Amino acid sequence: xxxxxxxxxxxxxxxxxxxxxxxxxxxxxxxxxxxxxxxxxxxxxxxxxxxxxxxxxxxxxxxxxxxxxxxxxxxxxxxxxxxxxxxxxxxxxxxxxxxxxx
Amino acid sequence: xxxxxxxxxxxxxxxxxxxxxxxxxxxxxxxxxxxxxxxxxxxxxxxxxxxxxxxxxxxxxxxxxxxxxxxxxxxxxxxxxxxxxxxxxxxxxxxxxxxxxxxxxxxxxxxxxxxxxxxxxxxxxxxxxxxxxxxx
Amino acid sequence: xxxxxxxxxxxxxxxxxxxxxxxxxxxxxxxxxxxxxxxxxxxxxxxxxxxxxxxxxxxxxxxxxxxxxxxxxxxxxxxxxxxxxxxxxxxxxxxxxxxxxxxxxxxxxxxxxxxxxxxxxxxxxxxxxx
Numbered sequence: 001x002x003x004x005x006x007x008x009x010x011x012x013x014x015x016x017x018x019x020x021x022x023x024x025x026x027x028x029x030x031x032x033x034x035x036x037x038x039x040x041x042x043x044x045x046x047x048x049x050x051x052x053x054x055x056x057x058x059x060x061x062x063x064x065x066x067x068x069x070x071x072x073x074x075x076x077x078x079x080x081x082x083x084x085x086x087x088x089x090x091x092x093x094x095x096x097x098x099x100x101x102x
Numbered sequence: 103x104x105x106x107x108x109x110x111x112x113x114x115x116x117x118x119x120x121x122x123x124x125x126x127x128x129x130x131x132x133x134x135x136x137x138x139x140x141x142x143x144x145x146x147x148x149x150x151x152x153x154x155x156x157x158x159x160x161x162x163x164x165x166x167x168x169x170x171x172x173x174x175x176x177x178x179x180x181x182x183x184x185x186x187x188x189x190x191x192x193x194x195x196x197x198x199x200x201x202x203x204x205x206x207x208x209x210x211x212x213x214x215x216x217x218x219x220x221x222x223x224x225x226x227x228x229x230x231x232x233x234x235x236x237x238x
Numbered sequence: 239x240x241x242x243x244x245x246x247x248x249x250x251x252x253x254x255x256x257x258x259x260x261x262x263x264x265x266x267x268x269x270x271x272x273x274x275x276x277x278x279x280x281x282x283x284x285x286x287x288x289x290x291x292x293x294x295x296x297x298x299x300x301x302x303x304x305x306x307x308x309x310x311x312x313x314x315x316x317x318x319x320x321x322x323x324x325x326x327x328x329x330x331x332x333x334x335x336x337x338x339x340x341x342x343x344x345x346x347x348x349x350x351x352x353x354x355x356x357x358x359x360x361x362x363x364x365x366x367x368x
Contacts, residue, residue, distance in 0.1 A: 001230065002230075003229065003230055003235075006364075008253075008254070008257075008366075008367075015147060016115075019115070019146065019147050022187075022222055022226075023146075023222065023225060023226040023229060024226070025226055025227075025230055028230075033257060034253045034254070034257060035253075062257075064260070065253075065257075084264075085260050085261060085263070085264035086264050086267070086268055088261060088264065089241075089261065089264045089265045089268050089270065090268070092241060092265075092362050092364055093239050093241075093270065093362065096233075097232055097233065097234070097235050097362070097363075098235065098362065098363065098364045098365070099113060099229060099235045099237055100237040100364070100365040100366070100367060101115070101237070102115070102116075102237055102238065102246075102365070102367045102368060106358055108357065108358055110354075110357060122279065123279065126278065126279055126318075126319060129318060129350060130278075130350050130353060130354075133349065133350035133351055133353075133354065134350070134353075134354045136351070137351070137354045137355075137358065139354070139357075139358065233357075234357040234358075234363050235363070236244070236353075236357070236363070236365065237365045237367065238246075238367075
């Protein structure tokens with residue numbers, strides 16, 4: 001039993017990513033989409049919060065939203081995996097439910 | 103209406119009035135109540151502001167929908183989980199919230215509170231136990 | 239697997255309806271079924287046939303209408319949210335005494351019960367919103 005969490009806001013404008021990290025359980029997946037992808041960049045003030053949950057929670061980022069924003073894979077926090085839409089669909093299917101942190 | 107009973111969880115994370123999300127979420131809850139599913143509501147982050155007592159929208163000129171929460175018991179919606187950490191972070195306590203009661207038909211119609219204050223970890227457990235999550 | 243989708247943010251202003259569209263296409267391409275997409279909050283505005291985006295941009299409504307036609311996806315616009323925001327089909331326009339309707343092909347206006355029903359009848363539900 002696991003949950004897919006999506007986060008679509010920049011962590012610098014809302015607390016959605018933080019709230020998501022606070023509620024995700026071990027074995028869950030967090031997918032950062034839309035402006036949420038900014039949360040996956042390393043060197044920000046939030047890197048530690050993400051890294052602390054990485055491993056127990058799998059961290060992913062939607063590739064097309066990264067590319068649109070000029071966020072290169074080399075700038076991602078270690079352990080964050082880019083996925084395409086097919087990967088997004090697989091995550092929805094492979095988790096029991098999806099919670100969108102709007 | 104349906105043979106399948108699923109666990110529906112409404113996630114309320116937005117404050118009232120500044121945007122329409124809280125009000126339109128409540129409209130879904132009311133309609134959804136007719137489907138005889140196992141319904142719970144979660145209030146976390148700014149969503150806890152929806153339940154604060156003393157809301158008065160007369161001067162604003164928009165509908166005050168907070169009394170509707172008190173009617174949810176009549177629709178058999180009796181599980182309103184409110185996250186303690188979200189209250190604490192906002193300088194609120196359970197006393198700042200509206201009193202929302204329901205009559206328990208399994209307990210000789212005893213009046214019981216619908217609001218249950220839960221910890222963040224409990225909220226995560228509740229979320230992880232649902233079939234359908236509707237996010238607002 | 240049956241996947242239900244909710245779109246709850248307005249087109250063009252928010253990326254949500256684009257993300258949802260790409261997601262639904264990918265889900266269908268992977269062999270899953272998306273029987274219904276439910277449009278709520280400002281998401282109902284996706285269903286107006288009167289929007290005229292610049293020619294070098296995508297047309298969100300046209301894309302959804304084409305998807306519905308090709309795959310039979312039921313595009314449902316919430317009636318309560320739609321009435322607030324001026325989205326009407328022919329029947330509603332008549333009933334409300336309005337002089338025009340604006341709903342696009344492939345969309346239909348119905349009640350919130352369709353959202354709950356989607357939650358009951360699908361295996362997964364994903365919300366794209368603001």
